[in-house]
Amino acid sequence: MMSKKIELMVGIFVALGIAALLMLSLKVANSGISGGGESYNLFAKFDNIGGLKVRSPIKVGGVVVGRVSDITLDSEDYTPVVTMKIYQQYDQFSEATSVAILTAGLLGEQYIGLQPGFMDESVEILQPNDFIEDTKPALVLEELIGQFLFGQGSGDE
Amino acid sequence: MQQLQLLGKNTLALISGLGRAVIVLLSAILHRPDFRKGTPLLMQQLYNVGFLSLVIIVVSGGFIGMVLALQGYTILVGYGAEASLGPMVALALLRELGPVVSALLFAGRAGSALTAEIGLMKATEQLSSLEMMAVDPLRRVIAPRFWAGFISLPLLAAIFSMVGILGAHLVGVDWLGVDSGTFWSVMQSQVDFNKDILNGIIKSVVFAFVVTWIAVYKGYDCEPTSEGISRATTSTVVQSSLLILALDFILTALMFAV
Amino acid sequence: MISNEKSANSASLVDINNLTFKRGERVIYNNISLSIPKGKITAIMGPSGIGKTTLLRLIGGQIRPESGQILFAGNDIPQLSRKELYKVRKRMSMLFQSGALFTELSVYDNIAFPIREHTKLPEAIIEKIVLMKLEAVGLRGARDLQPNELSGGMARRVALARAIALDPELILYDEPFAGQDPISMGVIVRLIRSLSDALGLTSVVVSHDVPEVMSIADYIYIIAEQKIIGQGTPEQIQQDKSPLVKQFVQGEADGPVPFHFAAPHYQNELIKNSPVLGSALNSMSSSALSNRGQI
Numbered sequence: 001m002m003s004k005k006i007e008l009m010v011g012i013f014v015a016l017g018i019a020a021l022l023m024l025s026l027k028v029a030n031s032g033i034s035g036g037g038e039s040y041n042l043f044a045k046f047d048n049i050g051g052l053k054v055r056s057p058i059k060v061g062g063v064v065v066g067r068v069s070d071i072t073l074d075s076e077d078y079t080p081v082v083t084m085k086i087y088q089q090y091d092q093f094s095e096a097t098s099v100a101i102l103t104a105g106l107l108g109e110q111y112i113g114l115q116p117g118f119m120d121e122s123v124e125i126l127q128p129n130d131f132i133e134d135t136k137p138a139l140v141l142e143e144l145i146g147q148f149l150f151g152q153g154s155g156d157e
Numbered sequence: 158m159q160q161l162q163l164l165g166k167n168t169l170a171l172i173s174g175l176g177r178a179v180i181v182l183l184s185a186i187l188h189r190p191d192f193r194k195g196t197p198l199l200m201q202q203l204y205n206v207g208f209l210s211l212v213i214i215v216v217s218g219g220f221i222g223m224v225l226a227l228q229g230y231t232i233l234v235g236y237g238a239e240a241s242l243g244p245m246v247a248l249a250l251l252r253e254l255g256p257v258v259s260a261l262l263f264a265g266r267a268g269s270a271l272t273a274e275i276g277l278m279k280a281t282e283q284l285s286s287l288e289m290m291a292v293d294p295l296r297r298v299i300a301p302r303f304w305a306g307f308i309s310l311p312l313l314a315a316i317f318s319m320v321g322i323l324g325a326h327l328v329g330v331d332w333l334g335v336d337s338g339t340f341w342s343v344m345q346s347q348v349d350f351n352k353d354i355l356n357g358i359i360k361s362v363v364f365a366f367v368v369t370w371i372a373v374y375k376g377y378d379c380e381p382t383s384e385g386i387s388r389a390t391t392s393t394v395v396q397s398s399l400l401i402l403a404l405d406f407i408l409t410a411l412m413f414a415v
Numbered sequence: 416m417i418s419n420e421k422s423a424n425s426a427s428l429v430d431i432n433n434l435t436f437k438r439g440e441r442v443i444y445n446n447i448s449l450s451i452p453k454g455k456i457t458a459i460m461g462p463s464g465i466g467k468t469t470l471l472r473l474i475g476g477q478i479r480p481e482s483g484q485i486l487f488a489g490n491d492i493p494q495l496s497r498k499e500l501y502k503v504r505k506r507m508s509m510l511f512q513s514g515a516l517f518t519e520l521s522v523y524d525n526i527a528f529p530i531r532e533h534t535k536l537p538e539a540i541i542e543k544i545v546l547m548k549l550e551a552v553g554l555r556g557a558r559d560l561q562p563n564e565l566s567g568g569m570a571r572r573v574a575l576a577r578a579i580a581l582d583p584e585l586i587l588y589d590e591p592f593a594g595q596d597p598i599s600m601g602v603i604v605r606l607i608r609s610l611s612d613a614l615g616l617t618s619v620v621v622s623h624d625v626p627e628v629m630s631i632a633d634y635i636y637i638i639a640e641q642k643i644i645g646q647g648t649p650e651q652i653q654q655d656k657s658p659l660v661k662q663f664v665q666g667e668a669d670g671p672v673p674f675h676f677a678a679p680h681y682q683n684e685l686i687k688n689s690p691v692l693g694s695a696l697n698s699m700s701s702s703a704l705s706n707r708g709q710i
Contacts, residue, residue: 003197009204009208010208012208013204014203014312017316019319020312020315020320021312021315021358023319024318025350027341027345028322028348029348029354064346277518278518281513282511283515283517283518285477285515288475289475289504289507289508290528290533291532291533
């Protein structure tokens with residue numbers, strides 16, 4: 001009958017639509033699936049966060065281990081506090097871990113680089129909601145250039 | 158004085174038109190669904206409205222993706238940032254072009270056809286004749302067409318975006334030589350499911366509702382003459398296109414402006 | 416209400432009492448009353464544009480009158496709720512001027528449509544019913560055609576088969592003879608007559624084709640100028656003394672229904688709009704007069 005053919009065509013259409021949706025969510029956007037998993041928070045204070053934004057990645061040796069979930073200003077000393085959402089499977093960072101704000105390429109986006117510290121009997125593991133003490137602020141290009149020029153000038157005289 | 162009267166008259170006409178449109182929609186979709194009779198009708202309309210729009214959606218999606226890749230590449234390569242080609246194309250398609258362009262194409266392809274078909278049924282007394290057979294034309298004719306449009310457009314928009322990204326991959330990777338791994342991975346790191354894909358889907362659902370509603374209402378409310386049908390068809394396309402673009406601005410402002 | 420039921424049961428299926436209907440400011444019907452006898456063919460005649468089709472739509476409940484009663488088997492149509500109205504409509508059907516066949520369905524499916532819609536009969540029985548109805552209009556051979564493959568007359572016969580698919584009590588015919596060639600006109604006349612006789616259907620025929628109506632109607636109402644101007648059996652209508660009825664039945668161009676649509680005075684209007692033309696007209700008429708004088 002006529003309707004058999006129509007049902008088939010509609011089936012093809014709906015299957016194509018759903019396949020496109022699935023492909024978009026799996027192949028085009030990756031973070032949505034893994035970002036929905038379990039995670040815990042760590043905090044870090046920086047002197048300067050440069051161009052860091054909420055949702056910027058947190059990487060260890062290039063592997064994304066979490067994302068920045070919030071950036072606020074400490075109410076007492078007015079320095080930026082970054083809330084880092086770390087995926088639950090990476091829960092063995094030691095207290096000697098350091099963080100730095102890095103830039104992907106010369107003009108690329110900024111991300112947080114985590115440098116896992118040494119593991120030792122005397123050093124404890126970071127617990128959720130701990131602060132990471134050892135931080136390096138973002139490099140601000142203008143300041144860098146300014147320092148360079150200033151250094152050059154004083155050297156000449 | 159006359160201008161004021163004209164303004165009043167137009168306002169009243171606008172309000173009564175809106176009221177009729179709401180009544181048509183509500184009485185078409187607010188009732189207990191009858192799946193035994195309703196499913197084949199919906200199937201037929203999904204075929205007419207959805208499947209038959211596939212070709213135009215796939216072809217234009219592909220070309221738009223290819224053009225985006227070509228244009229984007231020539232600009233990005235100047236900054237040595239051709240690695241960002243993937244996210245640029247994907248974000249443009251998912252956030253804006255996918256929902257908006259597919260809705261515009263849908264209004265032209267399916268919306269106008271719906272209006273003309275319903276208008277013609279009205280002009281040839283088929284709607285009256287249904288009513289006299291104790292069959293409600295709103296449920297029998299309007300409802301399946303409305304649902305079919307409402308279901309089809311978000312699927313079409315997703316297909317549009319997907320084909321567009323594949324088209325961009327074809328041009329960017331296979332022709333211009335961007336690395337395929339970079340293309341996908343940078344895209345994945347930049348595209349967010351909630352922010353980009355979900356918002357795009359929400360947009361196309363809103364557009365689907367608006368376009369199909371306008372199309373079925375214009376057909377049902379048209380003057381039952383050949384001139385009336387042609388006027389109704391034109392105004393379906395014009396009004397839905399304008400509303401799509403206006404709503405797109407409002408939705409974008411709500412979703413992406415922080 | 417009880418007395419209405421009685422009168423409905425006794426002789427008439429549809430009673431219209433003191434009906435007034437306006438379209439915007441324009442009065443279409445001014446306080447008319449008529450009754451349609453059961454099992455008979457009643458014709459409603461009148462010049463075009465006086466709203467004969469409107470009357471059928473009023474009986475079908477598609478539009479509501481300003482005031483007055485429309486009783487169908489004792490139910491006052493304008494007062495019915497949607498649900499009750501749809502129930503009553505299953506007992507009547509309407510043959511539209513254009514046929515109004517569903518263009519996307521075949522002839523067979525068109526006729527099966529109301530049966531499928533309102534009954535849960537198995538497909539085998541539906542097929543028998545459809546074939547019977549098609550046989551009644553002489554188009555059993557056309558069951559697999561699409562509506563766009565039918566001629567105008569055939570389309571109307573298919574529509575008629577669809578109208579009788581659920582064996583209604585009342586059929587409303589909207590201009591069944593309009594735009595038909597003499598042969599299909601004859602076929603339709605015969606069909607209306609034989610359906611009425613064989614099935615005991617009550618028929619209402621709206622038309623302005625005098626000879627056809629005269630040949631089949633049992634009772635005729637003539638409507639003009641918002642009122643019923645004449646009624647009776649075809650013989651009585653033929654004998655009617657009223658000049659209005661006479662003009663209509665004999666098809667004279669001018670009479671009580673004037674040839675000219677109501678308008679301001681002709682010459683005044685021409686002169687008013689253009690003084691130059693006015694003087695020209697005057698000189699023309701004077702020269703015409705002088706010419707006539709010469710002759």
